[in-house]
Amino acid sequence: MNYSIIFYIIGWILKLEAIFMFLPGITAVIYGETSGFAFLITIIICLALGIPLTWKKPSKKAFYTKEGFVTVALSWIVLSIMGALPFIFSGSIPNPVDAIFETVSGFTTTGASILADVEILPHCVLIWRSFTHWIGGMGVLVFILSLLPLTGGYHMNLMKAESPGPSVSKLVPKVQSTAKILYGIYFVMTVIQIILLLLGGMPLFDSLCTAFGTAGTGGFGIKSDSMAGYSTYLQVVITIFMILFGINFNAYFLLITRKFAQVFKMEEVRYYLGIIAIAVLIITCNIYHMYGSVSESLQQAAFQVGSIITTTGYATTDFNLWPEISRTILVMLMFVGACAGSTGGGIKVSRILILCKTIRKELHIFLHPNAVKKIKMDGKVIPHEVLRSTNIFIIVYILIFAGSIFLIAFDDFDLITNFTAVAATFNNIGPGLEIVGPIGNFEMFSWFSKIVLSFDMLAGRLEIFPLLLLFVRDTWKKF
Amino acid sequence: MQIIIVGCGKVGRTLAEQLQEEESDITLIDVSANVINSLQDDIDAMGIVGNGASINTLMEAGVDKADILIAVTGSDEMNLLCCLIAQKTGHCQTIARVRNPIYGNEISFIKKRLGVNMIINPELAAAQEISRLLRFPSAIKIDTFSRGRVELLKFKVLPEFGLDGMTISRITETLKCDVLFCAVESRDQVSIPGGNHMIHNGDNVSILASPVNAAAFFKKIGLKTHQVKNAIIVGGGTISYYLAKALLDMNISVKIIEQNTARCETLSDLLPNATIINGDGTNRNLLMEEGLPQTEAFVSLTNLDEENVFLALFAKTISNAKLVAKVNRLAFDDVIDNLDIGSVIYPKYITSDTILQYVRAMQNSIGSNVETLYHILDNKAEALEFAIRDNSPVVGIPLSELNLRQNLLVGYLNHNGVVKIPRGHDTIQVGDTVIIVTTHKGLRDITDILEK
Numbered sequence: 067m068n069y070s071i072i073f074y075i076i077g078w079i080l081k082l083e084a085i086f087m088f089l090p091g092i093t094a095v096i097y098g099e100t101s102g103f104a105f106l107i108t109i110i111i112c113l114a115l116g117i118p119l120t121w122k123k124p125s126k127k128a129f130y131t132k133e134g135f136v137t138v139a140l141s142w143i144v145l146s147i148m149g150a151l152p153f154i155f156s157g158s159i160p161n162p163v164d165a166i167f168e169t170v171s172g173f174t175t176t177g178a179s180i181l182a183d184v185e186i187l188p189h190c191v192l193i194w195r196s197f198t199h200w201i202g203g204m205g206v207l208v209f210i211l212s213l214l215p216l217t218g219g220y221h222m223n224l225m226k227a228e229s230p231g232p233s234v235s236k237l238v239p240k241v242q243s244t245a246k247i248l249y250g251i252y253f254v255m256t257v258i259q260i261i262l263l264l265l266g267g268m269p270l271f272d273s274l275c276t277a278f279g280t281a282g283t284g285g286f287g288i289k290s291d292s293m294a295g296y297s298t299y300l301q302v303v304i305t306i307f308m309i310l311f312g313i314n315f316n317a318y319f320l321l322i323t324r325k326f327a328q329v330f331k332m333e334e335v336r337y338y339l340g341i342i343a344i345a346v347l348i349i350t351c352n353i354y355h356m357y358g359s360v361s362e363s364l365q366q367a368a369f370q371v372g373s374i375i376t377t378t379g380y381a382t383t384d385f386n387l388w389p390e391i392s393r394t395i396l397v398m399l400m401f402v403g404a405c406a407g408s409t410g411g412g413i414k415v416s417r418i419l420i421l422c423k424t425i426r427k428e429l430h431i432f433l434h435p436n437a438v439k440k441i442k443m444d445g446k447v448i449p450h451e452v453l454r455s456t457n458i459f460i461i462v463y464i465l466i467f468a469g470s471i472f473l474i475a476f477d478d479f480d481l482i483t484n485f486t487a488v489a490a491t492f493n494n495i496g497p498g499l500e501i502v503g504p505i506g507n508f509e510m511f512s513w514f515s516k517i518v519l520s521f522d523m524l525a526g527r528l529e530i531f532p533l534l535l536l537f538v539r540d541t542w543k544k545f
Numbered sequence: 546m547q548i549i550i551v552g553c554g555k556v557g558r559t560l561a562e563q564l565q566e567e568e569s570d571i572t573l574i575d576v577s578a579n580v581i582n583s584l585q586d587d588i589d590a591m592g593i594v595g596n597g598a599s600i601n602t603l604m605e606a607g608v609d610k611a612d613i614l615i616a617v618t619g620s621d622e623m624n625l626l627c628c629l630i631a632q633k634t635g636h637c638q639t640i641a642r643v644r645n646p647i648y649g650n651e652i653s654f655i656k657k658r659l660g661v662n663m664i665i666n667p668e669l670a671a672a673q674e675i676s677r678l679l680r681f682p683s684a685i686k687i688d689t690f691s692r693g694r695v696e697l698l699k700f701k702v703l704p705e706f707g708l709d710g711m712t713i714s715r716i717t718e719t720l721k722c723d724v725l726f727c728a729v730e731s732r733d734q735v736s737i738p739g740g741n742h743m744i745h746n747g748d749n750v751s752i753l754a755s756p757v758n759a760a761a762f763f764k765k766i767g768l769k770t771h772q773v774k775n776a777i778i779v780g781g782g783t784i785s786y787y788l789a790k791a792l793l794d795m796n797i798s799v800k801i802i803e804q805n806t807a808r809c810e811t812l813s814d815l816l817p818n819a820t821i822i823n824g825d826g827t828n829r830n831l832l833m834e835e836g837l838p839q840t841e842a843f844v845s846l847t848n849l850d851e852e853n854v855f856l857a858l859f860a861k862t863i864s865n866a867k868l869v870a871k872v873n874r875l876a877f878d879d880v881i882d883n884l885d886i887g888s889v890i891y892p893k894y895i896t897s898d899t900i901l902q903y904v905r906a907m908q909n910s911i912g913s914n915v916e917t918l919y920h921i922l923d924n925k926a927e928a929l930e931f932a933i934r935d936n937s938p939v940v941g942i943p944l945s946e947l948n949l950r951q952n953l954l955v956g957y958l959n960h961n962g963v964v965k966i967p968r969g970h971d972t973i974q975v976g977d978t979v980i981i982v983t984t985h986k987g988l989r990d991i992t993d994i995l996e997k
Contacts, residue, residue, distance in 0.1 A: 239572050242589075
C-alpha cells in the first residue's frame with residue numbers, strides 16, 4: 067500500500083473542501099450571520115491539515131487498483147467528517163453523530179435529514195447542506211482528477227472507484243479531459259436550472275440551494291414542506307431537471323459532439339425514460355381521485371416519480387398518504403435508481419437491464435442446453451467480468467440491505483419504516499415511508515442506527531466495494 | 546495531437562507509453578478486450594476493442610479528427626489496410642509496420658501509390674543496427690545522425706586504455722581528437738558530463754564523432770576498430786536473414802544455426818553464400834564443432850529472450866567474440882544490462898524510436914524539424930537531430946551567449962555537409978542540422994533547448 071500518495075490525495079481533498087467552504091462563508095457575510103465563524107474555523111483546520119500533506123509530491127508512484135479504492139473510500143470519510151464540523155461548531159446540530167449523519171447524507175446526495183425544522187437554520191448552514199449535494203453528485207475525486215496533473219495509472223483507478231455504474235468509460239482519451247468535460251456539463255446544466263428558477267420568481271438563495279440539490283440528485287430542502295410551497299412552474303422545472311440529471315452524462319457528451327444517432331441507441335436511457343413514463347402513468351390513474359384533475363395528478367405523480375427514481379428525494383406532497391399501489395411503485399423505483407454515469411444512486415438502470423438479460427439468457431439455456439449466447443448492450447457484447455461483478459454487486463447489495471434492516475430493528479420501529487429507511491439511505495434517496503416519510507425525518511433513530519445508515523449511504527454512493535475493502539485485512543497488509 | 550494506435554502488442558504498448566509523456570491524446574485499438582483492459586490500467590488512453598481495419602471501429606476511435614494513425618498489428622496486410630481506410634475516411638498521416646521481406650522491395654510503391662506515409666520494418670532496422678555493431682565491434686551501441694556523417698558510439702572503458710581517473714577535458718587535450726563526450730554511465734548514475742567529469746574504468750561512455758574522428762580516437766586509446774571477419778548467428782528468423790545478407794555484402798563470412806529443416810532450406814536458397822547449419826543452437830557440442838571459440842562475432846537471435854541471453858553468457862566464457870543478443874519481450878532491461886554481455890538489441894525500442902521520431906517531427910510547426918531521435922542510456926536521455934528551416938531565436942547567436950538548459954549538450958553542427966563540434970563562438974545557421982543530447986524528454990523544437 068502506497069500511503070504517501072494516498073495521504074497526498076487526501077491532502078488535496080482537504081484543501082478543496084476548504085475552498086468549497088468559502089461559499090457558505092460568503093453567504094454568512096452577506097446575511098451577517100455569526101455562524102460564519104464555524105466555517106472559518108473549519109477552513110483553517112482543513113488548510114492546516116491539507117497544506118502539509120500536499121507540501122511535497124510523493125516520490126513513490128506505485129498506484130494500483132487497491133490504492134484507488136482505498137483512496138476513494140478514505141477521501142469520502144475524511145470529507146464527511148470535516149464537512150460535519152461547521153454543523154457542530156455553529157450549534158445547528160450539536161450532536162456529532164447527528165452532524166456526521168447529516169453531512170454524509172449531503173455528500174452522498176441522499177438528502178435524509180435528522181432535522182425536524184430546517185427553517186430555523188442560518189442561511190450559511192442551509193447553503194452548505196445543499197452545496198454538499200453538488201460536490202458529492204459528480205464526485206470530489208473526479209474534480210481533483212480534472213485539476214491535478216497525475217500521470218499514468220492513477221486516473222483510471224480513481225475514476226473506476228468513484229464513478230457509479232457497472233463499467234466506466236471515458237469520453238475522450240485523457241482522464242483529465244474527461245473529468246473536465248463531465249464537470250463542464252454538470253456546471254452548465256446547474257446554471258441553466260438556476261436561471262430558469264430565477265425566471266419563475268424563486269429568490270436567488272432558494273434557487274441556488276434547490277439547483278444544487280437537484281443537480282447532485284440530493285434532496286435537502288430549505289423549507290419544511292420540501293418543494294410543496296413553490297409554484298407549479300417551479301415544480302415542473304425541478305421535475306424536468308431531476309430527470310435530466312439522472313441520465314447518463316455520456317448522452318450529453320454525445321449530444322454536444324452531435325452524434326445524435328448514438329444517443330438514441332443508448333438502451334439504458336431509453337429504458338430509464340420508459341420506466342418513468344409507465345410509473346407516472348399508473349400513479350396518475352391511481353391518485354386521480356385524490357387530486358381531482360388530470361393535470362394536478364400528472365404533475366404530482368411526475369414530480370414524485372422523478373424525485374424517487376433519480377434518488378433526489380424532493381417532495382411536493384406527502385406520498386406516504388398515497389394508495390398502496392402508488393407507494394409500492396415508489397418503493398420499487400427506489401431500488402431501480404438512475405442511469406449509470408449520472409449523479410443519481412440506486413442499483414442503476416443498466417445493472418437491472420443486465421440482470422434481466424442474464425435471466426433471459428439462463429432461460430434460453432434451459433431450453434437449448436448447448437446454446438451459446440452473448441449478452442449485449444447498445445449492440446456491444448458485455449464482457450464476462452462485468453456480468454460477474456454485476457451479479458456479485460446485487461448479492462452483496464441484498465446482504466448489506468438485510469443486515470442493515472436487522473441492525474436498525476433494535477430501535478423497535480415498524481417494518482415499513484425500517485425497510486424504507488434502509489432503502490432510502492442505501493439508494494441515496496432521502497425520504498422513505500411512514501415515520502421516515504417526506505414529512506418525517508431520521509432524528510428518532512438511536513446513534514447506533516444512525517451510524518449504520520451513514521455507512522449505508524456511503525456504501526450506496528461508492529457502490530459498496532471501495533468501502534468494504536477497508537474492512538478486509540489483506541488491504542492493509544504489506545504483502 | 547490525436548494519435549490512434551492499432552494493435553497493442555509490444556511495439557504498440559511501448560509507443561503508447563512514450564507518447565503519453567508527450568501530451569498527445571492516444572486511442573488504442575485491439576481485437577482483444579483483455580489487452581485493452583490491462584493497458585488502460587497503466588496508460589491514460591482511450592481503449593477500443595475491435596478490428597482496426599473496420600470503418601466503424603476507426604470512426605469510433607475518431608479517425609476523422611486524428612493526426613496520425615500507427616498500425617502495428619501482427620499482420621502486414623492488416624496494417625496496410627488500416628492505413629488505407631484511415632486515409633480514405635480522415636486526413637491523417639499513416640504509419641504501418643510491414644515486416645514481410647516480400648514487400649521489402651515494394652516500399653517505395655506502397656508509399657507513393659498507396660499513400661502510406663511511413664513504412665517501418667522492425668526486423669530490417671534491427672539487422673541494420675546489428676550489422677553496424679559488427680562493423681565496429683568495440684562499440685556497445687551505435688546510432689547514426691546526418692545520414693552517417695555523425696555517429697553516437699557507446700563503449701566501455703577498459704583498464705588498457707589508461708583513461709582511468711582522467712577528466713574529460715584532459716582526455717581531449719592529451720589525445721587531441723575531435724570527439725565529444727556526451728554521456729557517462731558509471732555504476733550507479735547516468736550523467737551528461739561537463740569538462741571536469743572524471744572517467745573511471747568500467748564506465749560506459751558515449752561519444753559523438755564523425756566516423757573518421759572516432760576511428761582516430763579509438764586508435765589512440767588502443768581500441769580495436771576493424772570489423773569482424775566472421776560471425777555465428779543462432780536462429781534463422783527474419784532478422785537473421787536481413788543480417789546475413791548485410792554481412793555477406795560486407796565480406797563477412799556467416800554461419801547460421803537453425804533448428805527447422807524447412808527454414809534452413811529456404812535460407813540456403815536465399816543466401817547461397819552463407820553456411821547454413823541445421824541443428825539446435827543450444828547444443829554445446831554443436832556450437833564447439835562449428836567453431837564458437839574462434840569466432841569473432843556471436844549473435845543470438847532465437848525467439849526466446851532467455852535463450853539469447855544465456856547463449857551470449859555462454860559464448861562470453863569460451864570466446865572473445867563480439868556478442869549481440871536480441872531481447873524482444875523481457876522487461877528487465879536493467880538486469881540484462883548488468884550482465885555485461887556486450888550489445889543487447891531491443892527491436893521494440895528500435896521500432897518505437899523510429900516512429901516517435903516521425904511523430905515529433907510532425908508536432909512542431911515553427912521552423913525546425915526533428916530529423917532523428919534515439920533514446921539512449923536506458924531511456925533516461927534522448928539524442929535528437931534538429932534541422933533548422935527558418936529563422937528562430939537561436940539562429941545567428943554564438944552558442945556561449947545562448948541561455949541553454951541544464952543537462953543539455955549541443956553536440957554536433959552540420960553546416961552544408963561539414964560536421965564539427967561546435968565551440969562557444971559558433972552560431973547555428975538556417976539550413977544547419979544540430980544534434981542535441983539531453984535528459985529532458987519531449988523536445989520538439991530547437992527553441993526548447995533554451996531555458997524558459
